[in-house]
Amino acid sequence: MTAVFLGIPTAPRGVGHLRGDRSFPDAARDSLRDGQLRANLGHATATIRGKRAAVVGEVPDWAELREAGRAIKAATMARLDEHLIALEEQVTARGGTVHWARDATEANAIVTRLVRATGADEVVKVKSMATQEIGLNEALEAAGIAAHETDLAELIVQLGEDQPSHILVPAIHKNRAEIREIFLREMPGVDPTLTDDPRRLAMAARAHLRERFLRARVAISGANFAVAETGTLAVVESEGNGRMCLTLPETLITVMGIEKVVPTWRDLEVFLQLLPRSSTGERMNPYTSLWAGVTPGDGPQEFHLVLVDNGRTAVLADEVGREALHCIRCSACLNVCPVYERAGGHAYGSVYPGPIGAVLSPQLTGIEDNASLPYASSLCGACYDVCPVAIDIPSILVHLRGEHVEAQARTTPEAVAFRALSRAMSNPRLWRLAQRAAGLGRFLARGRPTLPAALPPPASGWTRTRDLPTPPRETFTQAWAREHGG
Amino acid sequence: MRVALFATCLVDTMVPQVAWATAALLERLGHEVVVPAGQSCCGQMHVNTGYRREAVPIVANHVRAFAGAEAIVAPSGSCVASIHHQQAAVARRAGEHALADEAAALAERTYELSQFLVDVLGVTDVGAYYPHRVTYHPTCHSLRLLRVGDRPLQLLRAVRGLDLVELPAADQCCGFGGTFAVKNAETSTAMLTDKMANVLSTHAEVCTAGDASCLMHIGGGLSRLRSGTRTVHLAEILAATEEAVSPHQSTRPAVAR
Numbered sequence: 001m002t003a004v005f006l007g008i009p010t011a012p013r014g015v016g017h018l019r020g021d022r023s024f025p026d027a028a029r030d031s032l033r034d035g036q037l038r039a040n041l042g043h044a045t046a047t048i049r050g051k052r053a054a055v056v057g058e059v060p061d062w063a064e065l066r067e068a069g070r071a072i073k074a075a076t077m078a079r080l081d082e083h084l085i086a087l088e089e090q091v092t093a094r095g096g097t098v099h100w101a102r103d104a105t106e107a108n109a110i111v112t113r114l115v116r117a118t119g120a121d122e123v124v125k126v127k128s129m130a131t132q133e134i135g136l137n138e139a140l141e142a143a144g145i146a147a148h149e150t151d152l153a154e155l156i157v158q159l160g161e162d163q164p165s166h167i168l169v170p171a172i173h174k175n176r177a178e179i180r181e182i183f184l185r186e187m188p189g190v191d192p193t194l195t196d197d198p199r200r201l202a203m204a205a206r207a208h209l210r211e212r213f214l215r216a217r218v219a220i221s222g223a224n225f226a227v228a229e230t231g232t233l234a235v236v237e238s239e240g241n242g243r244m245c246l247t248l249p250e251t252l253i254t255v256m257g258i259e260k261v262v263p264t265w266r267d268l269e270v271f272l273q274l275l276p277r278s279s280t281g282e283r284m285n286p287y288t289s290l291w292a293g294v295t296p297g298d299g300p301q302e303f304h305l306v307l308v309d310n311g312r313t314a315v316l317a318d319e320v321g322r323e324a325l326h327c328i329r330c331s332a333c334l335n336v337c338p339v340y341e342r343a344g345g346h347a348y349g350s351v352y353p354g355p356i357g358a359v360l361s362p363q364l365t366g367i368e369d370n371a372s373l374p375y376a377s378s379l380c381g382a383c384y385d386v387c388p389v390a391i392d393i394p395s396i397l398v399h400l401r402g403e404h405v406e407a408q409a410r411t412t413p414e415a416v417a418f419r420a421l422s423r424a425m426s427n428p429r430l431w432r433l434a435q436r437a438a439g440l441g442r443f444l445a446r447g448r449p450t451l452p453a454a455l456p457p458p459a460s461g462w463t464r465t466r467d468l469p470t471p472p473r474e475t476f477t478q479a480w481a482r483e484h485g486g
Numbered sequence: 487m488r489v490a491l492f493a494t495c496l497v498d499t500m501v502p503q504v505a506w507a508t509a510a511l512l513e514r515l516g517h518e519v520v521v522p523a524g525q526s527c528c529g530q531m532h533v534n535t536g537y538r539r540e541a542v543p544i545v546a547n548h549v550r551a552f553a554g555a556e557a558i559v560a561p562s563g564s565c566v567a568s569i570h571h572q573q574a575a576v577a578r579r580a581g582e583h584a585l586a587d588e589a590a591a592l593a594e595r596t597y598e599l600s601q602f603l604v605d606v607l608g609v610t611d612v613g614a615y616y617p618h619r620v621t622y623h624p625t626c627h628s629l630r631l632l633r634v635g636d637r638p639l640q641l642l643r644a645v646r647g648l649d650l651v652e653l654p655a656a657d658q659c660c661g662f663g664g665t666f667a668v669k670n671a672e673t674s675t676a677m678l679t680d681k682m683a684n685v686l687s688t689h690a691e692v693c694t695a696g697d698a699s700c701l702m703h704i705g706g707g708l709s710r711l712r713s714g715t716r717t718v719h720l721a722e723i724l725a726a727t728e729e730a731v732s733p734h735q736s737t738r739p740a741v742a743r
């Protein structure tokens with residue numbers, strides 16, 4: 001990227017899930033053809049959009065809350081190093097152990113070592129974006145440790161050998177009938193008369209998971225927040241499955257991105273109001289688990305906190321882009337995004353899809369590895385409007401496009417065209433010549449009101465589905481000058 | 487008032503009838519219209535495609551062309567939003583602080599058409615006559631960056647003969663997005679398809695909006711479908727009167743000159 005980024009490591013290649021193997025337009029092409037996926041996503045996002053709008057609308061001071069959330073995050077990021085050290089001190093003082101991981105590879109190695117030390121060959125997992133990001137399940141599997149996802153939607157994705165497509169509802173691209181089919185195929189001992197009734201599906205998952213909860217000796221979680229002043233970790237979930245994992249096993253390992261820290265206990269007051277209304281459209285979150293270190297005789301007796309950088313410091317170095325670190329992973333921006341709604345989460349190639357993914361993934365990996373993502377937006381601005389911490393995603397998208405263009409080593413045909421256009425548009429005489437040249441396009445139309453549909457690229461990108469009007473003989477400014485004497 | 491008209495590069499080059507309509511409307515309301523000859527583009531397409539350095543001379547040209555203007559009006563929410571939110575920022579980023587200050591000062595006096603009519607001139611009934619069934623698409627930058635709200639609807643409701651029908655899911659993006667329409671043509675078309683389905687569900691003859699760019703996209707799709715529903719810029723509707731309205735408006739000017 002730019003000079004600012006030199007020397008600050010980004011997320012390494014070959015590990016984790018931040019990069020797709022295809023560009024966004026290529027990957028989107030497949031999902032756009034999948035009518036079932038479009039229907040599932042359209043239905044699910046419309047429902048959740050409506051719920052969110054209703055519960056946000058009933059909070060009279062939402063704008064103030066949102067501003068408080070933004071301000072707390074901005075202030076925290078400005079002194080992130082100090083808050084993290086304070087967090088480490090508090091967690092340690094309360095009987096936990098803190099580990100620092102530079103990147104995905106280090107984090108996976110630390111967690112694998114910790115699980116091995118317990119002698120366990122399986123773990124239960126609380127839904128966590130950070131562990132998806134670093135590819136922890138694959139790393140554990142390679143070490144002979146089975147990782148069982150316990151969030152219902154994550155379980156569906158895991159059983160279906162699929163990839164998550166949404167940060168809150170990883171199986172949003174599946175409907176009930178498809179879920180029933182996955183359970184029947186993959187769940188050992190499932191009732192063969194299972195229907196697609198949501199309750200029957202939930203009960204089947206419950207029976208499947210209950211066995212694992214009772215057996216597990218090690219649990220792995222992420223964290224929504226970590227309070228520096230008290231060393232408290234917070235996990236916000238709605239099923240109670242996370243609570244099972246956080247309380248039953250002997251050992252708990254929490255993997256957390258360094259940006260999740262908040263300075264004080266009171267800060268939770270703001271975020272625990274913003275998060276549930278924005279994410280699930282609920283007034284209050286059903287299961288909010290909070291713990292600090294270990295408590296003798298109650299819950300896990302061994303607690304490890306793994307703090308992961310994996311490119312976050314590089315994001316922090318970018319004055320405009322760093323706002324992406326304020327994200328509390330509510331997923332409201334995905335649910336309102338017209339591009340996400342149609343292309344689906346997999347098209348983004350990263351565990352972070354949608355508008356936030358389009359600004360976060362390329363920054364974590366370095367723009368060269370996710371170069372098509374900042375362009376995967378019409379800049380409609382719906383994401384910024386709903387973001388509970390007011391991340392100006394459209395402005396970051398535009399900024400990253402600039403970073404991408406400026407980092408290009410060779411001159412592209414597009415750059416040649418835009419530079420030529422810039423010269424014309426900054427010189428009235430050249431501009432009039434350019435307009436006259438564009439006006440010559442009218443001869444292609446041979447008297448018809450629109451240009452032919454078969455134009456060469458890049459115009460073909462437009463004309464394959466849309467007519468282009470025939471340019472007029474004379475521009476407005478020329479005609480005006482002629483009539484008014486200019 | 488003496489109003490400087492910024493036609494915008496797209497309108498000037500491709501759909502001049504929108505600028506003629508804007509001028510005719512403002513003159514009918516008793517204002518003097520000037521069209522600075524040096525104008526070209528606001529620079530938005532460059533900024534939004536990543537060419538922010540190349541946008542700086544375009545901003546400089548814009549500031550030169552409109553220097554000294556008392557009020558500037560453009561028939562585009564998107565270009566006015568760029569003038570307000572991007573011009574000074576790209577100049578400042580390039581270290582051109584004097585230019586940034588001038589651009590910011592000019593932005594203060596730059597208005598999107600519906601804002602100018604309702605907020606500055608204080609009119610909602612502009613004396614227009616347009617006997618057609620019309621639906622209104624609030625373009626994203628008018629809606630979310632400029633917050634024009636229901637000003638265009640207030641103006642349309644006051645037009646004699648006009649049958650205004652509500653567009654379902656009106657706040658959904660049409661899928662234009664500048665170079666997005668070409669770089670992600672298939673996603674853009676998927677968004678357009680839903681927008682067209684909503685437009686056609688209203689059985690309107692005309693889909694209007696405050697941005698010629700989005701209308702070119704929606705209208706291009708409707709024309710390809712041979713749907714019979716056409717797109718007409720808000721300025722053209724507001725400029726139409728009993729005397730000036732033309733019955734055949736598809737891609738020809740709505741207002742006879």
Ligand code: SF4
Pocket residue numbers: 278326327328329330331332333334356383386387388389390391
């Ligand atoms: S960017 Fe904002 S809206 Fe999107 S997931 Fe993060 S907090 Fe939620």
